[in-house]
Amino acid sequence: MGVLAASVTMVGAAIAGAFGDCIVIFKTLEGMVRQPEMSGQLRSTMFIGVGLVESMPILGFVMSLMLMNK
Numbered sequence: 001m002g003v004l005a006a007s008v009t010m011v012g013a014a015i016a017g018a019f020g021d022c023i024v025i026f027k028t029l030e031g032m033v034r035q036p037e038m039s040g041q042l043r044s045t046m047f048i049g050v051g052l053v054e055s056m057p058i059l060g061f062v063m064s065l066m067l068m069n070k
Contacts, residue, residue, distance in 0.1 A: 006064035013060025020053040 028046040032039045 002068045006068045009060055009064040009067060013057040013064075017054055017057035017060075020056070021050055024049045024053060 024046060028042050028049075031042050035042075
């Protein structure tokens with residue numbers, strides 16, 4: 001049962017992380033098209049945002065490992 005709970009947790013975290021990355025990158029590219037002179041600042045902010053979004057699947061992975069050992 002722990003393996004099933006861990007797999008569901010990991011799948012949910014992976015899907016949510018991919019969806020969040022898509023939104024962050026899409027909105028950054030949209031901002032770059034609208035204001036090309038801000039592209040450097042938008043790009044650095046995008047990398048920070050992607051890093052924060054990617055921390056959630058890592059936490060999901062840690063939770064799934066904890067569920068498997070329970």
